[in-house]
Amino acid sequence: MTTIAFLACDTTLPGSSTRREDAFEHDLMVAAIKPTFMARGWALRVIDWEAPMSHFDGVDLVMVGSSWNYWDKAEAFLSKLEALGEAGITICNSSEVVRWNIRKTYLKQLEERGARTIPTLWLDHMDARDAEAAMDTFACDKLVVKRQIGAGAEGQEMLERGQVATDWRFDHPAMVQPFLPAIAETGELSFLFFGGTFSHCVQKLPKAGDYRIQSLYGGTEITHHPSVDEIAQASAIIEALPFDAPLYARIDMLEGENSNLLLMEAELIEPYLYPEQGPNMGQTLAEAIARELEE
Known part of the structure:
Protein backbone atom coordinates (compact mmCIF):
# COMPACT_ATOMS: atom_id res chain seq x y z
CA MET A 1 0.00 0.00 0.00
CA THR A 2 1.22 3.47 -0.86
CA THR A 3 1.58 5.62 2.24
CA ILE A 4 1.49 9.42 2.09
CA ALA A 5 2.64 11.49 5.04
CA PHE A 6 1.18 14.95 5.62
CA LEU A 7 3.68 17.02 7.60
CA ALA A 8 2.21 19.06 10.43
CA CYS A 9 3.70 20.58 13.58
CA ASP A 10 2.97 20.94 17.27
CA THR A 11 0.90 24.09 16.69
CA THR A 12 -1.41 22.51 14.08
CA LEU A 13 -1.90 18.95 15.32
CA PRO A 14 -5.29 18.25 16.92
CA GLY A 15 -5.11 17.99 20.68
CA SER A 16 -1.97 20.09 21.00
CA SER A 17 -1.90 22.44 23.98
CA THR A 18 -0.20 25.04 21.78
CA ARG A 19 -2.57 24.71 18.82
CA ARG A 20 -2.93 27.84 16.68
CA GLU A 21 -6.29 29.56 16.31
CA ASP A 22 -6.14 29.02 12.55
CA ALA A 23 -5.30 25.31 12.82
CA PHE A 24 -8.83 24.56 11.62
CA GLU A 25 -7.29 25.08 8.19
CA HIS A 26 -5.16 22.00 8.82
CA ASP A 27 -8.35 20.06 9.60
CA LEU A 28 -10.00 21.25 6.38
CA MET A 29 -6.97 20.22 4.33
CA VAL A 30 -6.81 16.73 5.82
CA ALA A 31 -10.58 16.28 5.43
CA ALA A 32 -10.33 17.25 1.76
CA ILE A 33 -7.51 14.92 0.81
CA LYS A 34 -8.19 11.84 2.95
CA PRO A 35 -11.20 10.49 0.98
CA THR A 36 -9.47 10.87 -2.39
CA PHE A 37 -6.36 9.15 -1.07
CA MET A 38 -8.42 6.30 0.38
CA ALA A 39 -10.23 5.90 -2.95
CA ARG A 40 -6.85 5.19 -4.54
CA GLY A 41 -5.91 2.74 -1.85
CA TRP A 42 -3.40 5.09 -0.24
CA ALA A 43 -2.89 5.39 3.48
CA LEU A 44 -2.59 8.90 4.93
CA ARG A 45 -0.47 9.62 8.00
CA VAL A 46 -0.32 13.03 9.66
CA ILE A 47 3.13 13.39 11.24
CA ASP A 48 4.85 16.18 13.14
CA TRP A 49 7.88 17.12 11.04
CA GLU A 50 10.00 17.09 14.19
CA ALA A 51 9.09 13.46 14.95
CA PRO A 52 11.94 10.89 14.92
CA MET A 53 12.84 9.37 11.55
CA SER A 54 11.36 6.06 12.68
CA HIS A 55 7.89 7.62 12.44
CA PHE A 56 8.40 7.80 8.67
CA ASP A 57 9.10 4.09 8.22
CA GLY A 58 7.07 2.77 5.28
CA VAL A 59 6.23 6.25 3.94
CA ASP A 60 6.47 6.61 0.15
CA LEU A 61 5.82 10.33 -0.23
CA VAL A 62 5.85 13.25 2.18
CA MET A 63 3.68 16.28 1.51
CA VAL A 64 4.80 19.37 3.40
CA GLY A 65 1.40 20.27 4.75
CA SER A 66 0.85 22.48 7.80
CA SER A 67 4.35 22.78 9.28
CA TRP A 68 3.55 26.29 10.41
CA ASN A 69 6.48 26.80 12.73
CA TYR A 70 9.36 26.12 10.36
CA TRP A 71 10.39 29.78 10.06
CA ASP A 72 11.76 29.76 13.59
CA LYS A 73 13.65 26.49 12.95
CA ALA A 74 14.58 26.90 9.30
CA GLU A 75 17.84 24.96 9.21
CA ALA A 76 16.43 22.08 11.27
CA PHE A 77 13.43 21.98 8.95
CA LEU A 78 15.57 21.88 5.82
CA SER A 79 17.82 19.24 7.33
CA LYS A 80 14.82 17.05 8.14
CA LEU A 81 13.48 17.26 4.59
CA GLU A 82 16.91 16.43 3.21
CA ALA A 83 17.21 13.45 5.58
CA LEU A 84 13.83 12.15 4.45
CA GLY A 85 14.90 12.46 0.83
CA GLU A 86 18.15 10.62 1.54
CA ALA A 87 16.05 7.84 3.07
CA GLY A 88 14.43 7.34 -0.33
CA ILE A 89 11.17 9.14 0.38
CA THR A 90 9.74 11.45 -2.28
CA ILE A 91 9.37 14.96 -0.83
CA CYS A 92 6.76 17.36 -2.20
CA ASN A 93 7.68 19.96 -2.63
CA SER A 94 11.30 18.86 -2.83
CA SER A 95 13.91 20.02 -0.33
CA GLU A 96 15.63 21.86 -3.19
CA VAL A 97 12.43 23.79 -3.96
CA VAL A 98 11.87 24.50 -0.26
CA ARG A 99 15.44 25.76 0.20
CA TRP A 100 14.99 28.11 -2.78
CA ASN A 101 11.60 29.32 -1.53
CA ILE A 102 12.28 29.61 2.19
CA ARG A 103 13.90 33.06 2.00
CA LYS A 104 11.77 35.67 0.28
CA THR A 105 14.75 36.98 -1.63
CA TYR A 106 13.67 34.46 -4.30
CA LEU A 107 11.41 37.31 -5.47
CA LYS A 108 14.48 39.05 -6.87
CA GLN A 109 15.12 36.12 -9.18
CA LEU A 110 11.50 36.01 -10.33
CA GLU A 111 11.62 39.74 -11.01
CA GLU A 112 14.69 39.18 -13.18
CA ARG A 113 12.66 36.56 -15.02
CA GLY A 114 9.87 39.02 -15.81
CA ALA A 115 7.57 38.96 -12.79
CA ARG A 116 6.00 42.26 -11.76
CA THR A 117 6.68 42.68 -8.06
CA ILE A 118 6.19 45.29 -5.35
CA PRO A 119 9.25 47.55 -4.89
CA THR A 120 11.29 46.04 -2.07
CA LEU A 121 14.34 46.80 0.03
CA TRP A 122 16.24 43.85 1.51
CA LEU A 123 17.90 44.68 4.81
CA ASP A 124 19.82 42.32 7.09
CA HIS A 125 19.41 44.81 9.95
CA MET A 126 16.79 47.53 10.30
CA ASP A 127 16.20 50.32 12.79
CA ALA A 128 14.19 53.55 12.96
CA ARG A 129 16.64 55.44 10.74
CA ASP A 130 16.38 52.73 8.10
CA ALA A 131 12.60 52.97 8.25
CA GLU A 132 12.62 56.72 7.62
CA ALA A 133 15.13 56.26 4.80
CA ALA A 134 12.93 53.58 3.21
CA MET A 135 9.91 55.92 3.28
CA ASP A 136 12.02 58.51 1.50
CA THR A 137 13.18 55.94 -1.05
CA PHE A 138 9.63 54.84 -1.82
CA ALA A 139 8.16 58.37 -1.44
CA CYS A 140 5.51 56.95 0.89
CA ASP A 141 4.29 57.46 4.45
CA LYS A 142 3.62 53.82 5.35
CA LEU A 143 5.79 50.74 5.18
CA VAL A 144 5.17 47.03 5.60
CA VAL A 145 8.12 45.18 7.13
CA LYS A 146 8.21 41.39 6.83
CA ARG A 147 10.60 38.67 7.86
CA GLN A 148 12.69 37.33 4.98
CA ILE A 149 12.03 33.87 6.40
CA GLY A 150 8.46 33.81 7.63
CA ALA A 151 4.84 33.25 6.69
CA GLY A 152 1.31 34.11 7.65
CA ALA A 153 2.19 37.75 8.46
CA GLU A 154 3.76 36.59 11.73
CA GLY A 155 6.19 39.19 13.01
CA GLN A 156 5.08 41.60 10.30
CA GLU A 157 4.84 45.30 11.14
CA MET A 158 3.32 48.38 9.56
CA LEU A 159 5.23 51.61 10.16
CA GLU A 160 3.99 55.14 9.61
CA ARG A 161 6.11 58.22 9.03
CA GLY A 162 6.64 60.17 12.21
CA GLN A 163 5.28 57.34 14.37
CA VAL A 164 8.38 55.12 14.59
CA ALA A 165 9.98 55.12 18.04
CA THR A 166 13.64 56.15 17.94
CA ASP A 167 14.72 52.88 19.58
CA TRP A 168 12.64 50.69 17.25
CA ARG A 169 14.40 47.89 15.48
CA PHE A 170 13.40 44.76 13.56
CA ASP A 171 14.79 41.55 14.98
CA HIS A 172 15.08 39.59 11.72
CA PRO A 173 16.47 40.10 8.21
CA ALA A 174 13.74 42.19 6.62
CA MET A 175 11.92 42.76 3.37
CA VAL A 176 10.58 46.31 3.31
CA GLN A 177 7.80 47.48 0.99
CA PRO A 178 5.61 50.55 0.62
CA PHE A 179 2.10 49.94 1.91
CA LEU A 180 -0.25 49.62 -1.06
CA PRO A 181 -3.89 50.57 -0.27
CA ALA A 182 -5.15 47.92 -2.71
CA ILE A 183 -4.43 45.19 -0.15
CA ALA A 184 -7.02 46.71 2.19
CA GLU A 185 -9.44 47.66 -0.59
CA THR A 186 -9.52 44.67 -2.95
CA GLY A 187 -7.47 42.16 -1.01
CA GLU A 188 -5.20 39.50 -2.41
CA THR A 197 -2.10 23.10 -13.85
CA PHE A 198 -4.41 25.85 -12.59
CA SER A 199 -7.03 24.58 -10.13
CA HIS A 200 -8.91 27.43 -8.44
CA CYS A 201 -8.59 30.99 -7.17
CA VAL A 202 -9.50 32.72 -3.94
CA GLN A 203 -9.94 36.40 -3.08
CA LYS A 204 -8.75 37.10 0.46
CA LEU A 205 -10.00 40.20 2.21
CA PRO A 206 -8.92 41.76 5.52
CA LYS A 207 -11.36 42.67 8.23
CA ALA A 208 -12.36 46.32 8.47
CA GLY A 209 -9.51 48.48 9.74
CA ASP A 210 -6.81 45.89 9.06
CA TYR A 211 -4.69 45.00 6.04
CA ARG A 212 -3.71 41.42 6.93
CA ILE A 213 -5.78 38.92 4.99
CA GLN A 214 -5.04 35.77 7.00
CA SER A 215 -7.87 34.12 8.92
CA LEU A 216 -5.75 34.42 12.06
CA TYR A 217 -6.36 38.19 11.90
CA GLY A 218 -10.00 38.08 10.91
CA GLY A 219 -9.53 37.88 7.15
CA THR A 220 -12.11 36.14 4.98
CA GLU A 221 -11.96 34.23 1.70
CA ILE A 222 -14.38 34.03 -1.21
CA THR A 223 -14.20 32.12 -4.46
CA HIS A 224 -12.85 34.22 -7.29
CA HIS A 225 -13.53 33.31 -10.90
CA PRO A 226 -10.46 34.71 -12.65
CA SER A 227 -10.39 35.98 -16.19
CA VAL A 228 -8.31 34.26 -18.84
CA ASP A 229 -5.82 37.12 -18.55
CA GLU A 230 -5.56 36.77 -14.77
CA ILE A 231 -4.88 33.04 -15.07
CA ALA A 232 -2.26 33.77 -17.73
CA GLN A 233 -0.50 36.26 -15.44
CA ALA A 234 -0.41 33.77 -12.59
CA SER A 235 0.68 30.96 -14.93
CA ALA A 236 3.58 33.14 -16.09
CA ILE A 237 4.94 33.00 -12.53
CA ILE A 238 4.87 29.20 -12.61
CA GLU A 239 6.73 29.30 -15.91
CA ALA A 240 9.30 31.71 -14.46
CA LEU A 241 10.28 29.33 -11.67
CA PRO A 242 13.88 28.09 -12.11
CA PHE A 243 12.72 24.46 -11.98
CA ASP A 244 9.84 22.34 -13.26
CA ALA A 245 6.41 23.11 -11.83
CA PRO A 246 6.21 21.65 -8.31
CA LEU A 247 3.43 19.41 -7.01
CA TYR A 248 1.59 22.38 -5.56
CA ALA A 249 2.01 26.13 -5.73
CA ARG A 250 0.01 29.08 -4.50
CA ILE A 251 0.67 32.29 -6.36
CA ASP A 252 -0.42 35.30 -4.31
CA MET A 253 -1.03 38.45 -6.32
CA LEU A 254 -2.29 41.99 -5.83
CA GLU A 255 -4.21 44.16 -8.26
CA GLY A 256 -1.97 46.81 -9.80
CA GLU A 257 -2.49 49.43 -12.47
CA ASN A 258 -4.01 48.70 -15.90
CA SER A 259 -5.23 45.22 -14.84
CA ASN A 260 -1.66 44.14 -14.15
CA LEU A 261 -1.27 41.82 -11.19
CA LEU A 262 1.70 42.24 -8.88
CA LEU A 263 3.35 39.16 -7.43
CA MET A 264 3.31 39.19 -3.64
CA GLU A 265 4.64 35.69 -3.04
CA ALA A 266 5.03 32.30 -4.70
CA GLU A 267 4.13 29.97 -1.83
CA LEU A 268 5.79 26.60 -2.49
CA ILE A 269 6.47 25.24 1.00
CA GLU A 270 3.34 24.69 3.10
CA PRO A 271 0.60 26.94 1.72
CA TYR A 272 -2.99 26.56 2.77
CA LEU A 273 -4.71 25.31 -0.41
CA TYR A 274 -8.26 26.57 0.25
CA PRO A 275 -10.25 23.34 -0.19
CA GLU A 276 -13.54 25.09 0.60
CA GLN A 277 -13.17 27.32 -2.45
CA GLY A 278 -11.76 24.47 -4.55
CA PRO A 279 -14.13 21.55 -4.03
CA ASN A 280 -12.13 19.36 -6.42
CA MET A 281 -8.84 20.17 -4.72
CA GLY A 282 -8.44 16.74 -3.13
CA GLN A 283 -8.97 14.92 -6.42
CA THR A 284 -6.71 17.27 -8.38
CA LEU A 285 -3.96 16.96 -5.79
CA ALA A 286 -4.25 13.15 -5.76
CA GLU A 287 -3.88 13.06 -9.54
CA ALA A 288 -0.75 15.21 -9.32
CA ILE A 289 0.68 12.97 -6.57
CA ALA A 290 -0.01 9.89 -8.69
CA ARG A 291 2.08 11.40 -11.46
CA GLU A 292 4.88 12.13 -8.96
CA LEU A 293 4.83 8.52 -7.77
CA GLU A 294 4.94 7.21 -11.34
CA GLU A 295 8.00 9.33 -12.05
Missing part, protein backbone atom coordinates in the same frame (compact mmCIF):
# COMPACT_ATOMS: atom_id res chain seq x y z
CA LEU A 189 -5.79 36.87 -5.09
CA SER A 190 -4.41 33.38 -4.53
CA PHE A 191 -4.10 31.15 -7.59
CA LEU A 192 -3.72 27.43 -6.82
CA PHE A 193 -1.75 25.16 -9.16
CA PHE A 194 -1.18 21.40 -8.95
CA GLY A 195 1.56 19.95 -11.11
CA GLY A 196 1.61 23.25 -12.99
Whole structure:
Protein backbone atom coordinates (compact mmCIF):
# COMPACT_ATOMS: atom_id res chain seq x y z
CA MET A 1 0.00 0.00 0.00
CA THR A 2 1.22 3.47 -0.86
CA THR A 3 1.58 5.62 2.24
CA ILE A 4 1.49 9.42 2.09
CA ALA A 5 2.64 11.49 5.04
CA PHE A 6 1.18 14.95 5.62
CA LEU A 7 3.68 17.02 7.60
CA ALA A 8 2.21 19.06 10.43
CA CYS A 9 3.70 20.58 13.58
CA ASP A 10 2.97 20.94 17.27
CA THR A 11 0.90 24.09 16.69
CA THR A 12 -1.41 22.51 14.08
CA LEU A 13 -1.90 18.95 15.32
CA PRO A 14 -5.29 18.25 16.92
CA GLY A 15 -5.11 17.99 20.68
CA SER A 16 -1.97 20.09 21.00
CA SER A 17 -1.90 22.44 23.98
CA THR A 18 -0.20 25.04 21.78
CA ARG A 19 -2.57 24.71 18.82
CA ARG A 20 -2.93 27.84 16.68
CA GLU A 21 -6.29 29.56 16.31
CA ASP A 22 -6.14 29.02 12.55
CA ALA A 23 -5.30 25.31 12.82
CA PHE A 24 -8.83 24.56 11.62
CA GLU A 25 -7.29 25.08 8.19
CA HIS A 26 -5.16 22.00 8.82
CA ASP A 27 -8.35 20.06 9.60
CA LEU A 28 -10.00 21.25 6.38
CA MET A 29 -6.97 20.22 4.33
CA VAL A 30 -6.81 16.73 5.82
CA ALA A 31 -10.58 16.28 5.43
CA ALA A 32 -10.33 17.25 1.76
CA ILE A 33 -7.51 14.92 0.81
CA LYS A 34 -8.19 11.84 2.95
CA PRO A 35 -11.20 10.49 0.98
CA THR A 36 -9.47 10.87 -2.39
CA PHE A 37 -6.36 9.15 -1.07
CA MET A 38 -8.42 6.30 0.38
CA ALA A 39 -10.23 5.90 -2.95
CA ARG A 40 -6.85 5.19 -4.54
CA GLY A 41 -5.91 2.74 -1.85
CA TRP A 42 -3.40 5.09 -0.24
CA ALA A 43 -2.89 5.39 3.48
CA LEU A 44 -2.59 8.90 4.93
CA ARG A 45 -0.47 9.62 8.00
CA VAL A 46 -0.32 13.03 9.66
CA ILE A 47 3.13 13.39 11.24
CA ASP A 48 4.85 16.18 13.14
CA TRP A 49 7.88 17.12 11.04
CA GLU A 50 10.00 17.09 14.19
CA ALA A 51 9.09 13.46 14.95
CA PRO A 52 11.94 10.89 14.92
CA MET A 53 12.84 9.37 11.55
CA SER A 54 11.36 6.06 12.68
CA HIS A 55 7.89 7.62 12.44
CA PHE A 56 8.40 7.80 8.67
CA ASP A 57 9.10 4.09 8.22
CA GLY A 58 7.07 2.77 5.28
CA VAL A 59 6.23 6.25 3.94
CA ASP A 60 6.47 6.61 0.15
CA LEU A 61 5.82 10.33 -0.23
CA VAL A 62 5.85 13.25 2.18
CA MET A 63 3.68 16.28 1.51
CA VAL A 64 4.80 19.37 3.40
CA GLY A 65 1.40 20.27 4.75
CA SER A 66 0.85 22.48 7.80
CA SER A 67 4.35 22.78 9.28
CA TRP A 68 3.55 26.29 10.41
CA ASN A 69 6.48 26.80 12.73
CA TYR A 70 9.36 26.12 10.36
CA TRP A 71 10.39 29.78 10.06
CA ASP A 72 11.76 29.76 13.59
CA LYS A 73 13.65 26.49 12.95
CA ALA A 74 14.58 26.90 9.30
CA GLU A 75 17.84 24.96 9.21
CA ALA A 76 16.43 22.08 11.27
CA PHE A 77 13.43 21.98 8.95
CA LEU A 78 15.57 21.88 5.82
CA SER A 79 17.82 19.24 7.33
CA LYS A 80 14.82 17.05 8.14
CA LEU A 81 13.48 17.26 4.59
CA GLU A 82 16.91 16.43 3.21
CA ALA A 83 17.21 13.45 5.58
CA LEU A 84 13.83 12.15 4.45
CA GLY A 85 14.90 12.46 0.83
CA GLU A 86 18.15 10.62 1.54
CA ALA A 87 16.05 7.84 3.07
CA GLY A 88 14.43 7.34 -0.33
CA ILE A 89 11.17 9.14 0.38
CA THR A 90 9.74 11.45 -2.28
CA ILE A 91 9.37 14.96 -0.83
CA CYS A 92 6.76 17.36 -2.20
CA ASN A 93 7.68 19.96 -2.63
CA SER A 94 11.30 18.86 -2.83
CA SER A 95 13.91 20.02 -0.33
CA GLU A 96 15.63 21.86 -3.19
CA VAL A 97 12.43 23.79 -3.96
CA VAL A 98 11.87 24.50 -0.26
CA ARG A 99 15.44 25.76 0.20
CA TRP A 100 14.99 28.11 -2.78
CA ASN A 101 11.60 29.32 -1.53
CA ILE A 102 12.28 29.61 2.19
CA ARG A 103 13.90 33.06 2.00
CA LYS A 104 11.77 35.67 0.28
CA THR A 105 14.75 36.98 -1.63
CA TYR A 106 13.67 34.46 -4.30
CA LEU A 107 11.41 37.31 -5.47
CA LYS A 108 14.48 39.05 -6.87
CA GLN A 109 15.12 36.12 -9.18
CA LEU A 110 11.50 36.01 -10.33
CA GLU A 111 11.62 39.74 -11.01
CA GLU A 112 14.69 39.18 -13.18
CA ARG A 113 12.66 36.56 -15.02
CA GLY A 114 9.87 39.02 -15.81
CA ALA A 115 7.57 38.96 -12.79
CA ARG A 116 6.00 42.26 -11.76
CA THR A 117 6.68 42.68 -8.06
CA ILE A 118 6.19 45.29 -5.35
CA PRO A 119 9.25 47.55 -4.89
CA THR A 120 11.29 46.04 -2.07
CA LEU A 121 14.34 46.80 0.03
CA TRP A 122 16.24 43.85 1.51
CA LEU A 123 17.90 44.68 4.81
CA ASP A 124 19.82 42.32 7.09
CA HIS A 125 19.41 44.81 9.95
CA MET A 126 16.79 47.53 10.30
CA ASP A 127 16.20 50.32 12.79
CA ALA A 128 14.19 53.55 12.96
CA ARG A 129 16.64 55.44 10.74
CA ASP A 130 16.38 52.73 8.10
CA ALA A 131 12.60 52.97 8.25
CA GLU A 132 12.62 56.72 7.62
CA ALA A 133 15.13 56.26 4.80
CA ALA A 134 12.93 53.58 3.21
CA MET A 135 9.91 55.92 3.28
CA ASP A 136 12.02 58.51 1.50
CA THR A 137 13.18 55.94 -1.05
CA PHE A 138 9.63 54.84 -1.82
CA ALA A 139 8.16 58.37 -1.44
CA CYS A 140 5.51 56.95 0.89
CA ASP A 141 4.29 57.46 4.45
CA LYS A 142 3.62 53.82 5.35
CA LEU A 143 5.79 50.74 5.18
CA VAL A 144 5.17 47.03 5.60
CA VAL A 145 8.12 45.18 7.13
CA LYS A 146 8.21 41.39 6.83
CA ARG A 147 10.60 38.67 7.86
CA GLN A 148 12.69 37.33 4.98
CA ILE A 149 12.03 33.87 6.40
CA GLY A 150 8.46 33.81 7.63
CA ALA A 151 4.84 33.25 6.69
CA GLY A 152 1.31 34.11 7.65
CA ALA A 153 2.19 37.75 8.46
CA GLU A 154 3.76 36.59 11.73
CA GLY A 155 6.19 39.19 13.01
CA GLN A 156 5.08 41.60 10.30
CA GLU A 157 4.84 45.30 11.14
CA MET A 158 3.32 48.38 9.56
CA LEU A 159 5.23 51.61 10.16
CA GLU A 160 3.99 55.14 9.61
CA ARG A 161 6.11 58.22 9.03
CA GLY A 162 6.64 60.17 12.21
CA GLN A 163 5.28 57.34 14.37
CA VAL A 164 8.38 55.12 14.59
CA ALA A 165 9.98 55.12 18.04
CA THR A 166 13.64 56.15 17.94
CA ASP A 167 14.72 52.88 19.58
CA TRP A 168 12.64 50.69 17.25
CA ARG A 169 14.40 47.89 15.48
CA PHE A 170 13.40 44.76 13.56
CA ASP A 171 14.79 41.55 14.98
CA HIS A 172 15.08 39.59 11.72
CA PRO A 173 16.47 40.10 8.21
CA ALA A 174 13.74 42.19 6.62
CA MET A 175 11.92 42.76 3.37
CA VAL A 176 10.58 46.31 3.31
CA GLN A 177 7.80 47.48 0.99
CA PRO A 178 5.61 50.55 0.62
CA PHE A 179 2.10 49.94 1.91
CA LEU A 180 -0.25 49.62 -1.06
CA PRO A 181 -3.89 50.57 -0.27
CA ALA A 182 -5.15 47.92 -2.71
CA ILE A 183 -4.43 45.19 -0.15
CA ALA A 184 -7.02 46.71 2.19
CA GLU A 185 -9.44 47.66 -0.59
CA THR A 186 -9.52 44.67 -2.95
CA GLY A 187 -7.47 42.16 -1.01
CA GLU A 188 -5.20 39.50 -2.41
CA LEU A 189 -5.79 36.87 -5.09
CA SER A 190 -4.41 33.38 -4.53
CA PHE A 191 -4.10 31.15 -7.59
CA LEU A 192 -3.72 27.43 -6.82
CA PHE A 193 -1.75 25.16 -9.16
CA PHE A 194 -1.18 21.40 -8.95
CA GLY A 195 1.56 19.95 -11.11
CA GLY A 196 1.61 23.25 -12.99
CA THR A 197 -2.10 23.10 -13.85
CA PHE A 198 -4.41 25.85 -12.59
CA SER A 199 -7.03 24.58 -10.13
CA HIS A 200 -8.91 27.43 -8.44
CA CYS A 201 -8.59 30.99 -7.17
CA VAL A 202 -9.50 32.72 -3.94
CA GLN A 203 -9.94 36.40 -3.08
CA LYS A 204 -8.75 37.10 0.46
CA LEU A 205 -10.00 40.20 2.21
CA PRO A 206 -8.92 41.76 5.52
CA LYS A 207 -11.36 42.67 8.23
CA ALA A 208 -12.36 46.32 8.47
CA GLY A 209 -9.51 48.48 9.74
CA ASP A 210 -6.81 45.89 9.06
CA TYR A 211 -4.69 45.00 6.04
CA ARG A 212 -3.71 41.42 6.93
CA ILE A 213 -5.78 38.92 4.99
CA GLN A 214 -5.04 35.77 7.00
CA SER A 215 -7.87 34.12 8.92
CA LEU A 216 -5.75 34.42 12.06
CA TYR A 217 -6.36 38.19 11.90
CA GLY A 218 -10.00 38.08 10.91
CA GLY A 219 -9.53 37.88 7.15
CA THR A 220 -12.11 36.14 4.98
CA GLU A 221 -11.96 34.23 1.70
CA ILE A 222 -14.38 34.03 -1.21
CA THR A 223 -14.20 32.12 -4.46
CA HIS A 224 -12.85 34.22 -7.29
CA HIS A 225 -13.53 33.31 -10.90
CA PRO A 226 -10.46 34.71 -12.65
CA SER A 227 -10.39 35.98 -16.19
CA VAL A 228 -8.31 34.26 -18.84
CA ASP A 229 -5.82 37.12 -18.55
CA GLU A 230 -5.56 36.77 -14.77
CA ILE A 231 -4.88 33.04 -15.07
CA ALA A 232 -2.26 33.77 -17.73
CA GLN A 233 -0.50 36.26 -15.44
CA ALA A 234 -0.41 33.77 -12.59
CA SER A 235 0.68 30.96 -14.93
CA ALA A 236 3.58 33.14 -16.09
CA ILE A 237 4.94 33.00 -12.53
CA ILE A 238 4.87 29.20 -12.61
CA GLU A 239 6.73 29.30 -15.91
CA ALA A 240 9.30 31.71 -14.46
CA LEU A 241 10.28 29.33 -11.67
CA PRO A 242 13.88 28.09 -12.11
CA PHE A 243 12.72 24.46 -11.98
CA ASP A 244 9.84 22.34 -13.26
CA ALA A 245 6.41 23.11 -11.83
CA PRO A 246 6.21 21.65 -8.31
CA LEU A 247 3.43 19.41 -7.01
CA TYR A 248 1.59 22.38 -5.56
CA ALA A 249 2.01 26.13 -5.73
CA ARG A 250 0.01 29.08 -4.50
CA ILE A 251 0.67 32.29 -6.36
CA ASP A 252 -0.42 35.30 -4.31
CA MET A 253 -1.03 38.45 -6.32
CA LEU A 254 -2.29 41.99 -5.83
CA GLU A 255 -4.21 44.16 -8.26
CA GLY A 256 -1.97 46.81 -9.80
CA GLU A 257 -2.49 49.43 -12.47
CA ASN A 258 -4.01 48.70 -15.90
CA SER A 259 -5.23 45.22 -14.84
CA ASN A 260 -1.66 44.14 -14.15
CA LEU A 261 -1.27 41.82 -11.19
CA LEU A 262 1.70 42.24 -8.88
CA LEU A 263 3.35 39.16 -7.43
CA MET A 264 3.31 39.19 -3.64
CA GLU A 265 4.64 35.69 -3.04
CA ALA A 266 5.03 32.30 -4.70
CA GLU A 267 4.13 29.97 -1.83
CA LEU A 268 5.79 26.60 -2.49
CA ILE A 269 6.47 25.24 1.00
CA GLU A 270 3.34 24.69 3.10
CA PRO A 271 0.60 26.94 1.72
CA TYR A 272 -2.99 26.56 2.77
CA LEU A 273 -4.71 25.31 -0.41
CA TYR A 274 -8.26 26.57 0.25
CA PRO A 275 -10.25 23.34 -0.19
CA GLU A 276 -13.54 25.09 0.60
CA GLN A 277 -13.17 27.32 -2.45
CA GLY A 278 -11.76 24.47 -4.55
CA PRO A 279 -14.13 21.55 -4.03
CA ASN A 280 -12.13 19.36 -6.42
CA MET A 281 -8.84 20.17 -4.72
CA GLY A 282 -8.44 16.74 -3.13
CA GLN A 283 -8.97 14.92 -6.42
CA THR A 284 -6.71 17.27 -8.38
CA LEU A 285 -3.96 16.96 -5.79
CA ALA A 286 -4.25 13.15 -5.76
CA GLU A 287 -3.88 13.06 -9.54
CA ALA A 288 -0.75 15.21 -9.32
CA ILE A 289 0.68 12.97 -6.57
CA ALA A 290 -0.01 9.89 -8.69
CA ARG A 291 2.08 11.40 -11.46
CA GLU A 292 4.88 12.13 -8.96
CA LEU A 293 4.83 8.52 -7.77
CA GLU A 294 4.94 7.21 -11.34
CA GLU A 295 8.00 9.33 -12.05
